[in-house]
Every structure is written in structure tokens, then in C-alpha cells.
Amino acid sequence: MMNFKNSEAGSVVLGLIKTIQDNKDFLSEVDGKIGDGDHGINMNKGFTMTGEKLAGKEFNMSEGLSILGATLLEDIGGSMGPLYGVFFDEMSMACEDKEEIDADVFKDMICNAVDGVMDIGGAKPGDKCLLDAMVPARDAFCAALEAGKDFSAALDDLKVAAKEGWQSTEGMIAKIGRASRLGERSRGVLDAGATSSYLMLTSLADSMQALMK
Amino acid sequence: MMNFKNSEAGSVVLGLIKTIQDNKDFLSEVDGKIGDGDHGINMNKGFTMTGEKLAGKEFNMSEGLSILGATLLEDIGGSMGPLYGVFFDEMSMACEDKEEIDADVFKDMICNAVDGVMDIGGAKPGDKCLLDAMVPARDAFCAALEAGKDFSAALDDLKVAAKEGWQSTEGMIAKIGRASRLGERSRGVLDAGATSSYLMLTSLADSMQALMK
């Protein structure tokens, strides 16, 4: 079975929350190398707040994503509030009227979300930022569908591309965000935002694949 | 020969200066345990300034002591400015009209100096302060003369008493100065001011004994 019900997929959002909580210290550590060391704190606060809002509630995937996006936008500042806020808000809007989530719906979700991030942040792949994991992941997913692969196989491709994209940030010079002032000194270290993006894309894909079983 | 010429004894003051300079760090270290750790700095500044004033000048012992006392009084604050300022000023006044310095002259010097310190500071032996070295030293010197000892032998007694008096401060509770607020916690540590007093009294006695040779 290559799709799943929106109404049964609230766990996707819980998976995202757990992923961030589990990687809180790691994300701050990566950010500390060429940033200000708070990426894990910022993310954890927003995701944990979302978890508290969702606790004991019934919610489907699009509702969960919507609350996540709104929480990030309203309650979390920094760069991550607006960037991931828009990301999850766009994802939510792309599926809110769908009962069944299939490859095409997810394609809209990831495409709109990535566009939203580019629009608000003005960055592009190669700038050493979120987009270095997001854009290759989106591209790989779309290419896989194009090539006739099924939803789950396309998510496998997405995960591989997200990981490679994330790892490629190590060799990059930051062109955006705090680290961009470092020039050459920003090379040789992974990007914090790309790290959280890779972890969340992987979590998303894993959760969805589990729902397909 | 049991006395020496005031005019040939400027070296006594140079010996005091060197003693303080050599023990600067030690004095601060002792002060750091229950005080604020600046005793060596304070003393070194005043004594070194005096050294600069005296450099290349002709001066006898009473003149040297007068400049030392005045420098401490005018240029060095803290407790040491007034206390040691008065101490050396009184010493100087007790010998300024003497050509020969003998046991009786020195007896006046040390007695007046110690009285001056007690007067301005309001402390007494047992308070864990300068006086715990000074008073026993003075008393031993006077007692030795009383017992018929000569100047040099009386200075030997003075040195022994100064050292014992100094060491006795270890067992005392401070009753005056910064450390007095510590109560029991001030016990078990030597007193900084008694340390410098012991060192200077020893230097004084050594210099004078050398002049007698």
C-alpha cells in the first residue's frame, strides 16, 4: 500500500518533535562551531511547545503540521521561527483538504514548503543553509516520481539526497546567516540548519514509510 | 664597637627597601589568605618610590627614614600608609639630632615608633596585626638592655622576639583590619602586617649590626 490516511498520520508530527528533542545538544554543538550555539535550544523550544499543545489531543497530520508551523512562527524567533514556520505551514496547507496522502500530495507539500523557505529567507542552495538539505531532497523525490518509482522508493531517494546535501555543507563557505561573515573560516564544518533539515526530512520519510506498511 | 654614625647609616633604609622588594609576592600571598592580597603591592609601591627619591642622593639614616615615612604617609594609602608612615616618621624624629646611634637612641626610636602605630591604629598586641611582631620586639630589646646586654646582643633578642611574635599570629583570631570580620576563620594563617614588620625589624637589626662591625 503506497499511501496512508491523513487522519491516521498525526504520528508524523510526533516523530518530528522527538527527532528534534533527541538531537537538541547535537544541533547546538554544530551551531556553536561557526554560529552562536543555540540552534538546538531554539528548535527544541518550538517543537516541545508544539508537543505540549498536541498532548492529549486528536489531530491529523495536516492539523499537526499547521500547529507546528504556527507555533514556530508565533513563539519562536531567530531565523528558525520564520523559516521552519513557513516550511511546516506550507506543508500543512498542501494537504489540509486531502484524506489520503499519496506521492503527489507529498510532492506538493515538499515543493511548496521549500519554495516558502526560499521566499522568506532569500537564500539558495550552496549558501550553506537549510536549503542544502531541502532542495536536493525535493529534487530527488520529484526525479524519482518522474522516473516511475513508487512513493516509498522516492522517499528512499529523498533520504539519500538529504543526507548527501547535508554532508556537502561541510565543504561550503557560508553565504547567509551569522556564519556568512566568516568567509573561508566557515568551511570545514557542517551547517546547523542543514543538519536539522536532514534529520527532519529523514524523520518525515521514515514516519510515512512506516504508515505505508 | 657598639654604635655607628647616623651619617654612615643610610644603608639601613636601603636594606629596608630591598627587603620589601624581595618579599613583595610573599606578602601579598599571605594577605590573600584572609585579606585582600595586596599587602606586597602596597608596601612595594611605597618603598620603591622611596628608593627612587633616594637614588643618587646623599642621606643619613634619619633623613632616609624621614623620607620613607613621609612617602608612605603622602603617597601610600591603605592601612600601611598611616601605620608604617607614622612608624618610620617617629623613628626618624627620635634620631634626627643624633650623630651617633647607640642602644639608647635606638631604644627611643623603636619605642616611639611602636607608640605611634598604636596611637593611630588603635590596635594592641593579640589583635593579629603589626603590633604582634613590633611589641614583643621592642619589649625584648628593652629587657635586654635592662639586663645589661649590649646593643648588638639586644638586637639579637629583638630579632628572636620579632620572629616569635610574627609566628604567634598564626594561632590568633584577627581583631582588627579586614580579617577581623572572619572570626574563627582567620585562625591558622599568619598575619600579613606582622610578616612585613618581622621582616623589616630583622632587616633593621641586621643592617645596624653590620654597621657595628
Place this chain on the structure above:
Amino acid sequence: MNRIVNDPNYVVEDMLKGFVKANSDIVAATENSRVLKYVNAPVEGKVGIVTGGGSGHKPAFIGYIGKNMCDAVAAGEIFSSPTAKAFLDAMRAADSGKGVACLYGNYAGDNMNVKMAVRSAKKEGITVKTVVANDDCASAPKTELEKRRGVAGEVLMWKVGGAKASMGADLDEVIAAAQKAIDNTRSVGIGTAPCTIPAVGHPNFTIEDGTMEVGIGHHGEPGIKVEPIKTADEMAVEMLDIILPDLPFASGDEVVVLLSGLGATPVMEQYIVYNKVEEVLAEKGIKVYKAYVGNYFTSLEMMGVTLTVMKLDDELKECIDMPADSVGLKQL
């Protein structure tokens, strides 16, 4: 590192509450717990002055709320931009119908959150214009001014913008004065010891003992070089060597100098540096019209100093001369 906090995750909340209690003659809370306002805001007939930024820079940002200064401030987490919502609520609190000048520093997060807030404010009929401070010479070459960070020069931008607004200027005039202030301002910092975000618990960058980092940012962003530590006089000369040619400042100029400690630097040391700064400026024929020395823009307990110099004209002088009553800057 011994911190004086309760829950490290709620230091900003606790601090804001204490700040309002202690300074209730000047600042007031708003419905948004992350937004404080001047007790008299919105001031009838006056352009509102808004700023905001990450916390941990005391007295920036909330310490510059007050009479002839800022009307409302959005406070973020430690070293992290406030939310778009907080900026929006600050704009609401400051607007008396005359529009709002949002005068803030050039950081990615602040840019994005202000952008979203301005968009929402517009929908509500609040006109907001912005000036983005970029006074930190060390953060990008002169050819890329738009990439430079805002640092302690922001204090002078608020002083000028706040004074101009109180003089009755309209929004465009306030924006023009604040923009002129920051365009004529250059800053650079030297860091000598790092700081620790309470919720992180260890320094997130290092400055080795015996070294100093020239051009360091307010959040420990690496500077332009790491050198063996110099004397205070040499630091003053090195900072001026970066700042003066950049504008450039020239003989005959009158300037404001703002020398700020980064948090834990004894104020004594700041005056030791200032002593040389003024001496060098005098040698170059640059006259200090007014000096501000003290902890004006800090980074928790980071050590080091930032030097800011602003070139004056008559309008800027008039704004600098105006009295001010905020917690961080009081001028009679």
C-alpha cells in the same frame, strides 16, 4: 560557570518581569510577554520608535525604552531574534497613528521577523519604515555594507531617532535622521573572553587566555583576526585604525564616541582604553563632542570592548544633545 538564574530556559521571562518591576516609572508590560513599552506609549502625535533583538545584551534592547528613546521593544531568546509576532505587537504598542520607525540590527533572523511583522502591520493600517544598523566594520568589507552587522552603534541610532521623533518630525524625517546616524557610525569590537548562554551551559566559542579577537561579534561571531593580547593603548590604536579610514573620519570632524564593555570587562579598563582613544583622536584633529563610556551593549559576561564613533552634523548634534530618560541611557 556559576549562573544566577532559576530555570535556564526561562531566563528571559524572569528577567523581563524583574525589569518591569524595577523600572515601572519608565517601562510597562504589554499583553505580549515578550514586548515592553514606554509607560506613555503610544505617545500622541509622535512617530513610534520600535526595536528588538535577542536578549543578553543589557541594557540593549529594553534598557533603551524611555522618554525620547524607544517606545516599544521586542525581546527574543538569548542571542536570538524575537518572533515576528513580538515585533508586530511592539509596532502596535508604539503606533499613535503617526507611523513607526523600526530601527534594528542587521541579523538574518531579525530581518526575516521584521519583514513578516511589517507585512502584518501594513494589513492593520500601521505604516512601518525601517533602518537596519550595520555599523560593525569588521563584519564585511566596505564594498558589502549591506552584509555588516549592527552592534553598539545602534544605541546612537536609537538616541538620534528617538530624539528626532520627540521633536515632532514625521516618519520620513525620523527614518532619514536614524539612517544618517548609522551611516555616519562605525564600530569594531575586541573580545578577550567568551560568554555562556545559561541554557547551553558552556561557552560556545573560545578565546584563549593570552589572545584577543579583533572584530568579534556580539554573539561571538569570529572576527577578522586573533592576536596575542595587547596593551589597552595598543587596542585603542588598533580599533581606531579600523574605524577611522572606513568612513572615513577626518581632521576637523566632531564625533560622538561610545565605548562599551562587553559585559564582564571592569569599567576601569574601559576608561583606560578611552583615555588613549581620545588622545589619538585629538592628535588627528578629531574632536570628541560627547563620550559615552560604560556597559551600553553587552553580551552576557563576555569580556572585551567595542568602540563606536559617529561623525556629527548639526542635526545629529541636536539629537545627541536632547535629554533622554531610559534605564540604559539617562541624559539630563
Place this chain on the structure above:
Amino acid sequence: MNRIVNDPNYVVEDMLKGFVKANSDIVAATENSRVLKYVNAPVEGKVGIVTGGGSGHKPAFIGYIGKNMCDAVAAGEIFSSPTAKAFLDAMRAADSGKGVACLYGNYAGDNMNVKMAVRSAKKEGITVKTVVANDDCASAPKTELEKRRGVAGEVLMWKVGGAKASMGADLDEVIAAAQKAIDNTRSVGIGTAPCTIPAVGHPNFTIEDGTMEVGIGHHGEPGIKVEPIKTADEMAVEMLDIILPDLPFASGDEVVVLLSGLGATPVMEQYIVYNKVEEVLAEKGIKVYKAYVGNYFTSLEMMGVTLTVMKLDDELKECIDMPADSVGLKQL
């Protein structure tokens, strides 16, 4: 420890020079390089206010020179009393013929140097009377008030004495008001990290990480107990538990609270403590009439806070309300 100094033995000289340059609208040098005075001192017809003490406590002591504050200040070495000569020269600089109130803190060195200066001043026909601040509850039991140190409460003593003198009071009235101020003031400090005198080069006392010292003095004089570090709220409660019963303060009292950082404590943390202080006072029915939170009396880069509470009557309120224009305390 990375210091920002030139020759560590001349930090006070360098600092004083920088201070005068930066604040020439308020302070002026005198013939004695260790004495600074208010630009308008001696103020015709006004009792002169003098203080002095060791350096390293910025803004104390020189930062409290100014309008309706102190007229002249004697500056000692770091943490060491000024010379008798410096106190005398400060008295000379402050006296307009109406006499001088020398308001200083209870330290052995200061007592001796002031004593000698007062004696010399008398010979010159300058009448000097003194108030010796002893607000630090932790420094001796209540039965030995005369042994207690003066700490941050001195700021309030200067504020009151300075205001009273500016109101035209005579020397005895000024002395009585300043004495009343300090008699109604209690302080206690908590230290969380030590400081280093530049010329010494290493901390001269230790506070282990994870511990705090309750009752610590402004020069690191050991306090009444060393405890595992507590939360900010618990520190506030612990300090109030020492201060409140000592005077004692009671329900219905109106008070001034002065919460000062010891130097390197982020101001954020000071407000976190203040938040709880005010809450506890409110619970006990004690009303905060005015709060001062910030670095009012420091010890180089020592960490920790001191809490000072002064009980008010109408006269003290009037003095506290008076505007002031000094570097360390500006009040509009």
C-alpha cells in the same frame, strides 16, 4: 585572565585620566592626581560632600561625583584606601566655607587616613564631620555595628547626603541625614566568582564552581557561609532573610532597594534576582518606593550580587526623589 590595561601598576592613573576626559561635563581633575572633583565644586553656600576609597569599585567612588551628589573624591589603589593627603585634598576641593561631610565606608585604612586628613583639615580651618557607612549585615553581629563594613549602601548615603546639602542644609543637618540614611540601610552580598587585581595577576580568593559565598565582602573578604549554588529565587530569599530581621523591616515600611552586580554578573541575572526580591517584599507588606538595579558598586570582574534595602521616612524620600547627575547615578 585577559586584562585590558597598560602597566598593571598604573591602572588607577590611566583610568582616572580616561574618566576625566570622558566626563568633563561633570568631573574635573585637581592638582592631586588622585582627587577628582565636581566641575562646579566648591559650590558656593553648600556643604561639601566628600568620599573616597580603594579603586576597582566603579562607578564607586568617582562615578558618584556630580550634581546633588559628591563634590570631591579621593581615589586609592585598587582595593586600598586613598592616602591621608588625598582625603585632605578632596576636603579642600569640596569646601566652600560651609564645612565638609566626609561620608565613607568602614575600613581600617579609610578610618586611619580620614582621621589624619580631618586633623590636617582642622588646622586649615576646614570643618569636617564624618559618617562611616556600616550597612553590611554579614560583616559583624548586630551587637557590633561599629565593626560592620560599608558596602553598596554607601550609594544611598551619598544620594541622601548630596541631596540634603543641595537643599541648603547646614553641616550638622547633612551629617544627620546621611547618618539616618545609613542607619536605616542594610546590605548583604553573595559572591559566585572571584576577581583579580591587575598587578597581582591571579585571584586572591577562590569561590569554587558550584558554590557561592554568602556575606562576601567587596574585596573578597570571606562571608558567613559557603554553600552549593542556589537558584536566583533562593538567593533572593536568603539575602532578605539576613537583611529584613536585622533592622528590622516590617510590614507597612516603604523602602529603596538597590541591587548591584559585583562586576561581571550579567545585568539580566540581576533583574532575575530583583524579580523575586520585590515579590517577597510585597508578600511581607513592604513597599518598594524606588529600585536601583545595575552595576552600582562593583569589585572588578567579581561575580555575584549585593542587595541593599533602606527604610524610608519623609526626609529620606525627599532626598531620594531629588534629581542627580553623576556618571553612576543619573536621575531626572
